[in-house]
Amino acid sequence: MAISDDSARIVPPVDTPPGQAGGPGAVNPAALTIAQLSRMLAVPEETIRRHLAAGAPAGTDGRVHLVHYAAWLNKELASWGENDGD
Amino acid sequence: MAIDLTKLTQSELLQIINSTPQGETLTRSRLRRQMDAGALRFGDGANIHLVRYVRWLVDEMDRPRPARMDYAEARRRQAEKNRAATKSIQDIAPIPEIEDYPRRKACGASFRIFCEMYFPAAFHRAWSDDHLRVIAKIEKAVREGGLFAFAMPRGSGKTTLARCAALWAVLYGYRPFVCLIGAADDRAKELLLPIKKHALENPLLLADFPEAIHPLRALENSSKRQLQQHCHGRLTHVHWGQNKLVFPTVEDEDLPAALRDEGLEISPSCGSIITTTSLDANMRGQQHTRVDGSIIRPSLVLLDDPQTRDSARSVDQTHKRLELLNGDVLGMAGPGEQISALMTCTKMYEGDLVYWSTDFRPAHFPNRLGGLDATESGGKLWPHRN
Numbered sequence: 384m385a386i387s388d389d390s391a392r393i394v395p396p397v398d399t400p401p402g403q404a405g406g407p408g409a410v411n412p413a414a415l416t417i418a419q420l421s422r423m424l425a426v427p428e429e430t431i432r433r434h435l436a437a438g439a440p441a442g443t444d445g446r447v448h449l450v451h452y453a454a455w456l457n458k459e460l461a462s463w464g465e466n467d468g469d
Numbered sequence: 470m471a472i473d474l475t476k477l478t479q480s481e482l483l484q485i486i487n488s489t490p491q492g493e494t495l496t497r498s499r500l501r502r503q504m505d506a507g508a509l510r511f512g513d514g515a516n517i518h519l520v521r522y523v524r525w526l527v528d529e530m531d532r533p534r535p536a537r538m539d540y541a542e543a544r545r546r547q548a549e550k551n552r553a554a555t556k557s558i559q560d561i562a563p564i565p566e567i568e569d570y571p572r573r574k575a576c577g578a579s580f581r582i583f584c585e586m587y588f589p590a591a592f593h594r595a596w597s598d599d600h601l602r603v604i605a606k607i608e609k610a611v612r613e614g615g616l617f618a619f620a621m622p623r624g625s626g627k628t629t630l631a632r633c634a635a636l637w638a639v640l641y642g643y644r645p646f647v648c649l650i651g652a653a654d655d656r657a658k659e660l661l662l663p664i665k666k667h668a669l670e671n672p673l674l675l676a677d678f679p680e681a682i683h684p685l686r687a688l689e690n691s692s693k694r695q696l697q698q699h700c701h702g703r704l705t706h707v708h709w710g711q712n713k714l715v716f717p718t719v720e721d722e723d724l725p726a727a728l729r730d731e732g733l734e735i736s737p738s739c740g741s742i743i744t745t746t747s748l749d750a751n752m753r754g755q756q757h758t759r760v761d762g763s764i765i766r767p768s769l770v771l772l773d774d775p776q777t778r779d780s781a782r783s784v785d786q787t788h789k790r791l792e793l794l795n796g797d798v799l800g801m802a803g804p805g806e807q808i809s810a811l812m813t814c815t816k817m818y819e820g821d822l823v824y825w826s827t828d829f830r831p832a833h834f835p836n837r838l839g840g841l842d843a844t845e846s847g848g849k850l851w852p853h854r855n
Contacts, residue, residue: 412519423520424524425524430527430531449523450486450489450519453519454486454487454494454495456523456529456530459530460529
């Protein structure tokens with residue numbers, strides 16, 4: 384998996400203005416602050432905080448790895464029986 | 470080589486999602502369902518944009534959903550669903566109509582025609598005079614009562630006649646409880662097997678006795694299905710066992726039209742029963758409680774070769790069997806009730822059970838059943854057989 388150094392440049396934030404993708408202001412999807420993640424996903428910070436309180440993985444510095452977060456969301460949805468086709 | 474997180478293939482997404490410390494959280498089949506649900510929202514239909522995908526997952530998490538069921542509740546609901554499905558399968562309605570009611574009625578009036586019509590493979594040879602006399606005796610015993618023993622050569626069809634007599638008695642409602650008795654337990658079980666096979670496989674029986682045979686056939690030879698079998702919600706109370714066969718309770722509007730037109734409210738064989746036992750077993754106390762609470766006991770007993778070669782050779786065993794015959798068997802109907810009995814047998818030795826039970830011994834043995842004087846080998850019962 385190669386998403387460390389260059390991934391911040393190749394992952395443009397959703398609904399972010401052109402020019403914010405890549406470059407000096409680019410974010411690292413392996414270590415996102417709640418604010419960065421909130422902007423990237425265009426979801427309220429409160430939603431992310433709620434997920435973190437419910438067990439979404441975060442580093443000791445409180446930063447979130449986008450892929451780990453996606454894995455946790457899938458795990459939660461699976462436990463709800465979502466997308467199981469039942 | 471870096472992967473383009475804006476254009477992930479499904480395999481790439483699976484690899485990166487499942488490579489976290491949380492282990493496998495996404496299966497290929499679930500991803501396929503996710504693609505079906507939102508591929509154009511988080512990709513181009515084929516490839517996946519990771520950020521948009523995560524956003525879609527967050528939306529899915531926040532989507533209103535029914536209250537989360539705990540495990541017990543989910544299990545209860547699934548069990549309820551399974552029960553409903555099972556119940557639906559166990560409904561045997563509608564009972565088919567009778568294919569040829571005049572044919573059925575004609576066979577009810579004549580045991581011989583019944584045998585020829587519904588069991589042509591077993592009775593394809595011409596009847597001998599002795600056969601016709603035996604058939605007449607069976608008819609009389611079934612419809613009017615009596616005790617008859619008939620000694621016939623091996624291979625003359627006596628066991629088959631006995632089995633067919635049991636079916637004839639029950640299907641037409643002549644006798645509600647027929648007990649087949651063999652010499653030993655294993656032999657007794659074999660007596661019921663061909664009757665069950667006819668219930669499962671004989672197409673003409675199904676065509677003319679649908680109210681009796683259709684529910685039995687619906688069991689598909691599985692006794693597990695008998696408990697919940699019902700017709701329009703009413704249990705049929707069938708029993709499909711090794712030693713016991715209880716015919717279904719079918720009533721009122723579930724009956725075929727021909728029977729309703731005759732004014733019948735229940736089928737002639739409703740709740741009738743055929744059991745098997747042996748002289749070796751404890752035969753006492755044979756009874757059956759019907760749906761209406763009434764208790765019935767055997768009113769017709771068919772003994773098929775009730776002696777073994779060993780018992781026939783032994784004076785003691787022969788006397789013991791005679792005692793059982795005259796005590797337990799003839800007392801099966803209960804105190805004060807008259808039982809009908811037919812015994813098919815083959816004489817093996819002088820002084821055996823058959824000798825004492827039939828006209829082989831002209832002297833008046835006080836407890837003998839009486840009956841035919843068909844000889845052991847003198848009368849060729851099947852004209853075409855040696």
